[in-house]
């Protein structure tokens with residue numbers, strides 16, 4: 001029998017990657033974007049009642065990290081209020097929720113990669129709103145898989161990767177901080193993980209519920225990631241070769257504080273779900289190769 005998986009946030013990087021992912025034949029993904037404002041409880045419940053999905057994947061979020069400092073209500077409305085709406089709607093039809101969260105729930109002071117049981121202590125408004133969303137969903141007690149990830153990139157506009165490539169093509173200065181650790185995560189690797197979880201959910205059941213980390217490995221500095229993008233993009237003819245200047249976070253004061261250490265330990269997701277994130281250099285290569293191929297086709 002076929003199952004419906006409702007994907008919210010149709011135009012997010014992750015949902016766009018989900019649209020390109022290979023779903024099993026017995027799952028029908030149904031994508032919903034801005035036409036349903038997920039902050040409106042009635043709309044969300046109406047949608048879920050009419051579709052009766054077995055799983056709801058929430059990729060929608062307020063993701064403007066710096067802007068959230070001056071727009072906390074907007075960040076909380078999307079990252080907390082809307083998540084509660086989704087959880088309540090899931091409860092009504094007995095659906096499971098796969099929800100995405102972030103390394104920004106941590107303060108970044110740990111000297112090792114974070115595990116799921118480490119205490120959250122978000123420092124930014126974005127991090128606080130995402131932590132409120134996680135906690136609110138957990139309190140509802142609906143079947144849920146919360147996937148915390150880090151620095152999601154993709155071939156789609158607005159992603160960090162595209163922002164770097166635009167600067168590289170324009171020969172604008174490029175720099176990256178060496179004292180901030182991230183786990184660069186390919187939207188398509190994350191999408192494949194979501195599909196695998198949605199497929200296995202009926203089999204794995206409650207043993208698979210809870211919080212999991214899923215992010216590219218091993219952890220790297222922002223500088224290492226940007227330098228790798230620039231080098232490989234030049235090799236593939238996507239942009240001219242360019243030097244990337246190493247710098248430090250203190251030189252880049254931003255409205256929102258970022259965790260110094262955003263490394264996520266992904267052992268649990270492998271143990272429970274049998275899923276291992278790709279090494280980020282491998283996933284980055286695949287993403288840039290896709291872009292080079294598309295550029296050749298378009299030319």
Ligand SMILES: NC(=O)c1ccc[n+]([C@@H]2O[C@H](COP(=O)([O-])OP(=O)(O)OC[C@H]3O[C@@H](n4cnc5c(N)ncnc54)[C@H](OP(=O)(O)O)[C@@H]3O)[C@@H](O)[C@H]2O)c1
Nearest residue numbers: 011012013014037038060061063100101102149150151152
């Ligand atoms: N990007 C990262 O580096 C990163 C890192 C860690 C975790 N995450 C998490 O991963 C998830 C996906 O991130 P992403 O980068 O793929 O997201 P994204 O590309 O920034 O897209 C977020 C989407 O959510 C939509 N949205 C926001 N508020 C909405 C509302 N009230 N109703 C309906 N749609 C709404 C946005 O629409 P508009 O564009 O019209 O506002 C946008 O299409 C999020 O939960 C994010 O917190 C992301």
